Amino acid sequence: MKKRFGIVLAIIVALLLTVVPLGQNxxxxxxxxxxxxxQKKGVLVMGTSPDYPxxxxxxxxxxxxxxxxxxxEIGKKVAKDLGVKxxxxxxxxxxxxxxxxxxxxxxxxxxxxxxxxxxxxxDFTHIYYQGGYSIVINKTDLAKYKNKDSFKGGTLGAQTGSxxxxxxxxxxxxxxSKGMTSQSDLILALQSHKLDGVAMEKPSAEAYVSxxxxxxxxxxxxxxxxxxxxxxxAFRKGSTSLVNEVNKTVxxxxxxxxxxxxxxxxxxxxxxxxxxxxxxxxxxxxxxxGIEYTLIITICSVFxxxxxxxxxxLARMAKGNPFKTAxxxxxxxxxxxxxxxxxxxxxxxxxxxLGLFVxxxxxxxxxxxxxxxxxxxxxxxxxxxxxxxxxxQTEAARSLGMSNGATMRYVVLPQALKNIWPSLGNxxxxxxxxxxxxxxxxxxxxxxQSNIVRSDTYRGVAPIVVIMVLYFIMxxxxxxxxxxxxxRMQHD
Amino acid sequence: xxxxxxxVESLAKSFGDNHVxxxxxEKVEPGQVIVVIGPSGGGKSTFLxxxxxxxxPTSGKVAFEGQDLTSLDSKSVDSLREKMxxxxxxxxxxxxxxxxxxxxxxxxxxxxxxxxxxxxxxHELLQRVGLEDxxxxxxxxxxxxxxxxxxxxxxxxxxxxxxxxxxPTSALxxxxxxxxxxxxxxxxxxxxxxxxxxxxxxxxxxxxxRVWFMADGYxxxxxxxDEFFNHPQTERAKDFLSKIxx
Numbered sequence: 001m002k003k004r005f006g007i008v009l010a011i012i013v014a015l016l017l018t019v020v021p022l023g024q025n026x027x028x029x030x031x032x033x034x035x036x037x038x039q040k041k042g043v044l045v046m047g048t049s050p051d052y053p054x055x056x057x058x059x060x061x062x063x064x065x066x067x068x069x070x071x072x073e074i075g076k077k078v079a080k081d082l083g084v085k086x087x088x089x090x091x092x093x094x095x096x097x098x099x100x101x102x103x104x105x106x107x108x109x110x111x112x113x114x115x116x117x118x119x120x121x122x123d124f125t126h127i128y129y130q131g132g133y134s135i136v137i138n139k140t141d142l143a144k145y146k147n148k149d150s151f152k153g154g155t156l157g158a159q160t161g162s163x164x165x166x167x168x169x170x171x172x173x174x175x176x177s178k179g180m181t182s183q184s185d186l187i188l189a190l191q192s193h194k195l196d197g198v199a200m201e202k203p204s205a206e207a208y209v210s211x212x213x214x215x216x217x218x219x220x221x222x223x224x225x226x227x228x229x230x231x232x233x234a235f236r237k238g239s240t241s242l243v244n245e246v247n248k249t250v251x252x253x254x255x256x257x258x259x260x261x262x263x264x265x266x267x268x269x270x271x272x273x274x275x276x277x278x279x280x281x282x283x284x285x286x287x288x289x290g291i292e293y294t295l296i297i298t299i300c301s302v303f304x305x306x307x308x309x310x311x312x313x314l315a316r317m318a319k320g321n322p323f324k325t326a327x328x329x330x331x332x333x334x335x336x337x338x339x340x341x342x343x344x345x346x347x348x349x350x351x352x353x354l355g356l357f358v359x360x361x362x363x364x365x366x367x368x369x370x371x372x373x374x375x376x377x378x379x380x381x382x383x384x385x386x387x388x389x390x391x392x393q394t395e396a397a398r399s400l401g402m403s404n405g406a407t408m409r410y411v412v413l414p415q416a417l418k419n420i421w422p423s424l425g426n427x428x429x430x431x432x433x434x435x436x437x438x439x440x441x442x443x444x445x446x447x448x449q450s451n452i453v454r455s456d457t458y459r460g461v462a463p464i465v466v467i468m469v470l471y472f473i474m475x476x477x478x479x480x481x482x483x484x485x486x487x488r489m490q491h492d
Numbered sequence: 493x494x495x496x497x498x499x500v501e502s503l504a505k506s507f508g509d510n511h512v513x514x515x516x517x518e519k520v521e522p523g524q525v526i527v528v529i530g531p532s533g534g535g536k537s538t539f540l541x542x543x544x545x546x547x548x549p550t551s552g553k554v555a556f557e558g559q560d561l562t563s564l565d566s567k568s569v570d571s572l573r574e575k576m577x578x579x580x581x582x583x584x585x586x587x588x589x590x591x592x593x594x595x596x597x598x599x600x601x602x603x604x605x606x607x608x609x610x611x612x613x614x615h616e617l618l619q620r621v622g623l624e625d626x627x628x629x630x631x632x633x634x635x636x637x638x639x640x641x642x643x644x645x646x647x648x649x650x651x652x653x654x655x656x657x658x659x660p661t662s663a664l665x666x667x668x669x670x671x672x673x674x675x676x677x678x679x680x681x682x683x684x685x686x687x688x689x690x691x692x693x694x695x696x697x698x699x700x701x702r703v704w705f706m707a708d709g710y711x712x713x714x715x716x717x718d719e720f721f722n723h724p725q726t727e728r729a730k731d732f733l734s735k736i737x738x
Contacts, residue, residue, distance in 0.1 A: 395546055396584035396643075400598035400650055401574030403567070410601055415588050489588070 025088070034239030035082075038106060044084045046075040047105030049093035051182045051455045052159075053207040054267035055111040056282070058090075058452045061270070065452055068270045070203070070263040071109040071231075074128055074253065078107075078233070081249040091442040092181055094161045095348070097121060098446030100236055100354040104358070107246075108234040109203055113163045118234070123243050126250045127230040133164055134205035135197040138190060139213070145197060147221035151175045152392060154196035157186045164199040167222045182451060187215070188460030201231075202339050203264065260485075268293040280466050283453045290449030291470060297366055297435040297445060302428050303373035309378025316383055331379070338376035344372055344437050351441045366445075374431060381423045385416030418489045425482035429475045446470060495558060497522050497654055497685050498543060503552035505538055512538045512540070514709035520654070520687060525680045527700035527717070528689045531732055534707040536689045539646070540658050543687065544576045545569050557653070574602060577647030581659040583639040585631040585646070591618070592627040595646045610649075617645040622674050637668030641675055648679075655679065657688040693736065697721060705729045 038044055042406070048071060050056045056069035067088045079086035089105050099105045100122060135156070137145050145151065152174040158165035158411035160179035168177040178195060180186050186198045187208060188424070197218075200208075205217040231248070235243050253259065280287075315331035318324035338346070350369040354360060360368070389412050397407040417424075439448035450463040498520040505513040512535045520526055528536050539709060541547040542554055545561050554561045557574050564572070587593050595614040599605040605613075618624045621641040631639055640660055657676065661669045673695050680686055680699050690696065696703055696717055703720040705713040705728075712728050713720060724730045 216529050390584070392580060392582055392584035393586065396578075396580060396586070396646075397598070398570075398572055398579035399544055399546065399576070399656075400647070401570055401602045402598055403602075406601050410597060411586055415586075418588060 003010040032238055032241050034236065034242035035245050036241075038082060038084060038242060043087050044075075044079045044080075044082060044107065045087045045089055045105045046072075046089060047089050047096050047099050047108045048072070048075075048110040049096060050090045051184055052093075052111050052204055052266060052453070053183075053199065053455070054203050056109075057270070057455055059270040069267045070129070070259060070395075071111060073263040073266060074233070074259075075107075075109050077258070078109075078246055078249050082245065089442065092440050093159055094181065095325050095352075095440060097234075098348070098352050100159050100234060102355045104352065104355055107451050109231075111204075111231045112234055113230060114232040114234075114303055115163060120145060122234040122237055123239055124232040125236055125243055125246050126254075127232050128250045128253055129231045130229060132202045132204045133167065133199055133222050133224065134217045135220050136187070136190065136205050136208055136217050137197045138193075139216040141196070142216050142218075145218055146217055148172055148175075148199075151196055155194070156197050156199055157192065157195040157413055158199045159183055159186065162200075164201075164222075167220075167224070168199055170220055177211075182449070182455065184455040184460065187212075188454075190215075191460065201229075203372050207268070246347060261268070280453075280462050283457075283463075286449045287446070287466060287470060288443055290446035290467070291474070293363070293443060293445040294432065294435050294474070296440060297363070297370060297443070298428070298431045299483050301369045301431055301435070304367070305374030305427075305431075306379050306424075308371060308375030309382050310413075312375060312379035313382040313386065316379065317386070321378070321483060335376045335379055338373055339380075343370070344440065347437050347441060355426070362438070362441045362443045365441060366435075366443045370431065370435060370438070374427060378424065379429060381420045381427070382416060384423075385420035386412055388419045389415045421486050421489065425479065425486070428482065429478055432474050433471060434480060494522055496520060497524075498687070499553070499555040499558075500543070501553040501555070503539075503542060503554060504550050505535075505547060506550045511709055512548075513542065516711055516712055518704065518710075518714065520683055520685060522685055523683050524701045525686045525699055526688065526702050526704055527607045527696040528687065528704045528706055529691065529693070529696060530706035530712075534723075535648075535709050536706050539706065540578075540656050540687060540689050543656060544573050544578060546578075566620070570602075574598075574650050575653045576656055577644075577650060577659045578656045579640065579643050579647055579653035579658065581662050583631070583636070583643045583663070585639055585643055587631050588628055590628050591623070591634070591642050594631070594642060595649045598646070601650050613649060614645070617648055618642075620678075622650075622671070626701060635668060636664045637671045640664065640668075640672045644672075644675055644679075654685045654687065657690065658685065658689050659689050659691070661690065661692055693721070705732070707732065 026119065040349070042412065048056045048067060050069070051066040054069050056067055059068045061068065067090055072088060075086050075088065091099060096108050096110055097118070100108050112118070114127070120476050122223055135148065151172060154179050155176040156168045156172065157178045157180060158168055158179055165177065165179050168175065180189065183200065183204065186195065189195045191200050191214065199220055209215045209217045233246060305425045312331050312335060315327045316335065318328045347369040349367040351360065351362060354365070391417065393411055394407055397411040402410070412463060435445055436447040439445055439451070442448065446467050450467045453463040454460060500516055500518050503513055503516040504511070516539065526596070528539065529564065530536055534672070538547055542549050545554070549562055556576065559572065561569055561572060586597070592614050595617060596610040599610045599613065600607065601681065605620040615624060615627065618627055621644055623638055623641055626634065626638060634642065660676070661672050664672065669692070675693060676686070676688070677699050678696070700717045703715055703717050704711050705720065707728050712726050713724065715725070721733065724733055
């Protein structure tokens with residue numbers, strides 16, 4: 001019976017969460033003040049996935065890493081014509097549509113094709129760029145492959161969620177399709193012969209080939225509608241006034257052929273400066289930022305997780321009146337729910353889901369999500385620790401006149417803590433590593449930074465080796481420190 | 493006669509279908525040393541634990557200095573427990589604290605006694621139980637006899653009116669029983685009111701004012717040690733005494 005209550009609760013919570021966003025969409029459609037809102041706000045937030053040169057990518061400009069590319073130039077022009085400032089927010093391509101729907105960004109410019117499926121969920125402007133697909137292959141295979149039909153029995157890769165990925169799936173026979181999140185991972189997989197070819201937008205393919213002598217591009221020959229090879233700007237569904245205004249900008253860009261004349265050459269310049277110095281030491285600042293954020297997230301999350309864990313474990317042991325029983329059920333439902341769902345989903349839920357009500361920055365969202373997650377696990381450790389303390393200890397303290405609370409605080413918890421110290425240490429070290437999950441919402445922790453360095457330098461393996469060593473240094477140091485305190489607590 | 497320190501009226505305690513205490517009505521007068529003896533499983537420990545409400549009675553009353561503990565809220569029970577020191581069979585010292593910290597904890601956290609004063613009292617108590625040179629030791633390094641004497645000092649630090657002993661020597665090696673009993677005997681001579689559950693018949697004979705013989709959930713006999721050991725009244729007591737080596 002108790003268990004069932006928890007399940008029902010979880011279902012109710014889940015239902016509530018699915019209902020809320022729907023309601024928001026409808027209200028947005030009813031009153032279209034999208035243009036006014038942006039102009040009032042004075043800032044236009046552009047979402048993009050900066051691993052798609054020359055559309056958008058990370059480059060070091062005057063010693064600072066920033067997002068550049070043809071799409072960013074378009075974004076600047078759009079903002080300028082609307083009379084507002086542009087703010088670029090980067091995240092993974094998969095997260096972009098959710099971010100737009102939940103108000104994390106105002107528009108998406110990320111080489112996004114306005115497919116019919118996407119049109120159902122967002123509004124697109126006119127097409128600002130008509131490209132095509134190419135397939136990037138290893139130069140040594142140039143004789144072997146002619147187009148998409150040459151890959152029978154082989155494997156073709158593309159960015160997950162992209163139209164190229166769907167094209168491979170639908171329009172090739174006997175070819176395995178493989179999706180990855182980032183373009184640089186795909187290229188790495190190609191070079192290490194995990195893939196035989198990578199399908200991508202023509203300009204991207206050209207950028208990669210011109211920067212890497214071992215690669216070559218061949219025509220794809222996919223049968224494509226104009227929708228699939230074109231890029232447009234996405235806005236929230238129902239923002240007709242905003243879309244109409246931006247269409248003016250898009251039309252003038254096309255009329256003056258600004259993309260080919262100005263934007264692509266500008267992007268190309270960044271690509272060139274990018275490959276000058278690709279040694280890992282050149283990027284020490286990027287890695288340092290990564291370490292800094294990884295540690296901030298871990299330490300904050302362990303701290304808040306620990307406090308939450310104590311409260312949850314006490315709530316899980318509450319007994320007596322109906323209020324305490326309800327508290328126990330709630331805490332149990334929470335722990336079960338958190339342990340039963342992936343941390344990645346929780347991170348996205350806090351960032352995008354809670355984002356509907358309060359606009360939390362990515363770092364804060366990440367810390368909240370990981371604290372909430374870690375709290376559930378720590379609660380179980382603490383509960384186990386408290387149960388491991390002999391009942392005689394409690395009786396001795398109570399017989400001395402100590403209250404329930406004082407007994408817990410001065411007698412039971414210190415001993416419980418000692419018993420569970422190794423488990424807590426494990427949790428801390430796990431968190432150092434698991435904090436990498438927040439890279440999906442664009443927090444500049446170590447994994448995220450290494451991805452930037454990878455797309456910056458076109459070097460696939462070196463940054464991975466660097467962060468592997470850095471992670472190990474951090475976890476090893478942490479485990480030494482924890483061992484030191486464990487020894488100090490040994491009295492028997 | 494003065495007012496009784498502890499009064500028990502129609503006390504009963506069950507664990508599920510197991511009726512451990514059935515109907516107990518007794519009094520403890522100030523300064524009295526009561527020794528509770530009887531066969532194992534007769535409810536002696538449960539009875540003792542009901543006196544300071546470590547076990548909640550199923551029915552009946554337990555009054556301390558006229559106040560019925562079973563009718564009080566938990567805060568008042570906490571403050572009355574201060575006045576009833578308890579010593580356990582398994583010592584229950586706090587293993588993560590030194591001997592001194594064990595003794596100081598409750599006076600400082602419950603009564604708000606200052607550190608310096610608590611330390612001074614703790615040293616005096618350690619001297620009293622003959623362990624002043626073990627103040628900085630951790631419980632794990634003590635012998636059973638030493639640990640139990642520290643436990644007694646810890647209970648005395650709260651300045652209790654009554655001391656409850658729950659088989660204080662049962663977990664000890666035979667050669668250490670004496671040092672603990674000596675401390676208890678000294679306490680009794682100083683006039684401390686004590687309720688002692690024990691199998692030490694020698695202690696009962698020498699120190700007790702009254703012997704309560706407990707079996708099958710009842711106090712079967714309440715007598716002076718001399719009368720009880722030499723002229724037991726009930727068959728149950730006779731049977732019990734015939735089985736132990738005196």
